[in-house]
Amino acid sequence: MAKQRTFIMAKPDAVQRNLIGDIMQRFERKGFHLIGAKLMNVPRELAEEHYAEHKEKPFFGELVDFITSGAVFAMVWEGENVIATARNMMGKTNPAEAAPGTIRGDFGISMGMNIIHGSDAPETAEREIALWFKDTELHVYEKTINKWI
Numbered sequence: 316m317a318k319q320r321t322f323i324m325a326k327p328d329a330v331q332r333n334l335i336g337d338i339m340q341r342f343e344r345k346g347f348h349l350i351g352a353k354l355m356n357v358p359r360e361l362a363e364e365h366y367a368e369h370k371e372k373p374f375f376g377e378l379v380d381f382i383t384s385g386a387v388f389a390m391v392w393e394g395e396n397v398i399a400t401a402r403n404m405m406g407k408t409n410p411a412e413a414a415p416g417t418i419r420g421d422f423g424i425s426m427g428m429n430i431i432h433g434s435d436a437p438e439t440a441e442r443e444i445a446l447w448f449k450d451t452e453l454h455v456y457e458k459t460i461n462k463w464i
């Protein structure tokens with residue numbers, strides 16, 4: 316399996332509940348490689364574009380209001396099979412159904428406030444990374460330790 320990249324976002328509830336560190340630590344300890352990260356307020360147009368597939372859904376307005384309500388922490392992680400693995404680490408969309416040990420299972424409250432977003436497929440990851448990050452914000456670097464072990 317080739318290396319993949321995925322877009323992960325700690326939503327405003329995660330930022331305000333001081334969960335950024337916990338979320339990042341899970342990805343780091345799993346062995347994934349951080350290549351981009353930023354704390355940002357989300358312009359309404361960006362939120363609408365990101366969630367465009369849900370435009371006709373009854374919860375769309377609420378979803379966009381929530382994502383734009385406070386800072387989010389946007390990340391790009393790289394690694395083997397990172398897209399599907401990240402989705403497993405996140406747990407089911409509805410925190411009430413997410414298994415304990417997953418990010419949403421451990422911290423999520425409701426469908427709306429479910430802590431984290433992660434790309435769900437290679438094409439989505441590519442689209443979302445391009446939407447949220449400029450090329451100059453992605454940092455490709457070798458870990459020296461890779462040569463040692």
Ligand SMILES: Nc1ncnc2c1ncn2[C@@H]1O[C@H](COP(=O)(O)OP(=O)(O)OP(=O)(O)O)[C@@H](O)[C@H]1O
Nearest residue numbers: 369374378407408426427428429431432433434435
């Ligand atoms: N019925 C609903 N009511 C309120 N919010 C919802 C509902 N369904 C989905 N959402 C919100 O919209 C987001 C996108 O829904 P989607 O079905 O794409 O889930 P997901 O892929 O697990 O989540 P995300 O795209 O955030 O990773 C969900 O994370 C959730 O916050």
